[in-house]
Amino acid sequence: MAAPEESVVHGSTARPQDLPSVDQLLRGDTPRALLAEHGRTLVVGEARALLDGLRTRAVAGTLPAADVQPEALAHALTERVQARIAPRMRAVLNLTGTVIHTNLGRALLADAALQRLMTLMTSPNNLEYDLGSGGRGDRDSLVEELLCSITGAEAATVVNNNAAAVLLTISALAREREVIVSRGELVEIGGAFRMPDVMASAGARMVEVGTTNRTHPHDYERAINEHTGLLMKVHTSNYAVQGFTAAVDEATLAGIAHARGVPLATDLGSGSLVDLAHYGLPREPLPQEMLAAGCDVVTFSGDKLLGGPQAGLIVGSKAAVGRIRKFPMKRALRMSKLPLAALEATLSLYLRPERLAQDLPTLRLLTRPADAIREMAEALQPAVQAAVSPRFTVEVVPLLGQIGSGSLPVERLPSAGLALAPAGTAKKGLGTALDQLATALRGLPLPVIGRIAEDRLLLDLRCLEDSAPFVAQLPLLRDALQ
Template identity: 45%
Template structure:
């Protein structure tokens, strides 16, 4: 190390000296001493490394102070942040899937901020069950005899197989041995549950006779899996659900159906097909239906098991049910969301409102936003036709018509603009196509449009003309 670098190292202030400076004393009062001390030591360590590598020729205490403040504030910030989703992907897995309804948020805040009757029977004055807050609601909505809630649909499928088929066999069509995001594979879940998988049929064609031929004394469950995130077309065949249910009754076997995304409504009038409503499966006689809470249902992350009382009670008695059960906040959000379905107030559920939004509604909002963006110096924006998707591993190959705001900047590339919007507060997440930034207002709340304009102003360093 040369003498100049050694001299710089000697000029580095001591930690206590830095902590005594006014800016850091004020910072300590806001965020606490521990964070400030840790950040100071980390910044000083980095500074010594830069000097040793010959990257610094001078040392500024003021600059060092600013680095410590920035590092500390970065550590103090919560990392889970709200973002503006302008991608047009309604159930964006990376952006938290379904946003909660205002009523669900209110109910969570109301019950989480104080004591509640989570497991208390207000009528009898004794211990209650946390299932009571969602069981009766789902019974009315789906026509189910019994409902249980666990922390996600993968847990629901695993728990059902473990409780109903451990040590026995589960018959599944080869065409339904799917994998969804996060390496969730039906064969793996079945193996971990302690049940033995019995594959029938072929990848593209399975008949009810294939199921019937595979039944033996070890068979416990006939399983049907909805292929949520892919579709097979062409020379394909699968038995009707009613046929599987009939075979289950004839052979005294339980029928389990994993619906995945958990659609509760018929969206076929909107062009969204092949998403069977859970109530239809229960009405068809399926013993246990499982589905997600934070996808097409539009609620919090949860796995719902609904159907016949006897198998559901067997699942509830399984020791793993307690390990997978949900907390009061999830119950509050789910109960409030289901209540909105019962009130037929679907517009109050953001995911449903976005799915049912018409192209004309989006076009009117997009026209206004494009005008405001075009009024910023160096920006131009125009409307073009496009497609939104439901996302969340549902409705593959299907889309919703929309109107996109295509934005260009005279100096900044679309990639640079996208990165600048992503770094804004709140971050705006958009998409890029042919070096143009695209905004889909289907997934943007109206009150967020002003924040989008501010993000563009900051990204281009301009004010409205």
């Protein structure tokens, strides 16, 4: 068989015998460079896979002769190697209009958190080492003082997400006992994370009280007995019951619980540590308010309104948090050094509240003026129009975005952006044209994620603080649409 440099292929299609062996394929300059850069294991594996695929097409009579030429083979091998080592998790441009997007990584980390990560991850650190005593330390101590200072809690601990925080709290405080919760608070969030299922997984027996729309103090009082281990409140941030409703507030519920010697826990979920109303945003209950009302434990997320890494934060009384920290499940759910470092840096920003809207990306994006967003849209419109013409038209439009898909999902943020619509396409062809456009945007080196609504592809610019990376890709978008 001839080496790749000496192709003997004739005609428009290649035969199986026209393909080189793996060794022959690897003799070229480009494959040798790949071997030097990536090593033999990866390159040889991809070479075999490449030739197997080409052989299948050759047997079927569908392999163009040009595909087995030396340059084509070298190029195909290079692409396979690069694709194999390319990261699956990639940065994207979030132009959906949802600031804290569950599927797009939720909160962006602040510069201070990124700098802390870079500093600590390139050297050993005191994750579990007490620099004062020279002995073993507790990783909770890295953030406990900050959490207590900000929320007013007596004690605090952290786990890898808020679902884990809720699960651990129920397990530690009420395993093999009853947990009383309002029927109107049996929420499902995220990927089928249901409160009844969490109760069962924690080994607790759930006791529902009240009705879907109305729960009263006497409902809890009548349900408490010698088997009760915990009273539970769940903040229903992802839905609302309107009309003829009633619920028991934490202060009233704390009085009921403590009079009978039962702890009270509340799950706030979204985790705001500042009053968002001060920034013109919808108000969310704060952990410090729940603690002041008498809750023994408050759980909330780190990567939603708090603006940090994924984490489940647990604050409360020394007695309750102490039981949670000592529960065996805690070790399985603990945070690693990466998110802990980012969480500490993020929490430190709250010590300077005057700078928070500037330093915390989540709050900065949520408070970005709609007028400034519209100005950016108007500046970008000509360049985007040039990239998608003549297939699409581009219009600057006012938009309403979301704070988060799991945090205040029903609230709307006035925003602005670009509406891309097919030009001269029949009604039945609109969906196909928009899907092709959305696919082209997602296929860019820095994928652009928008949303399709009302026969248009909408690019909400609230989360686009720097338009340069977007503009730099417009020539590639134009090529993809040709």
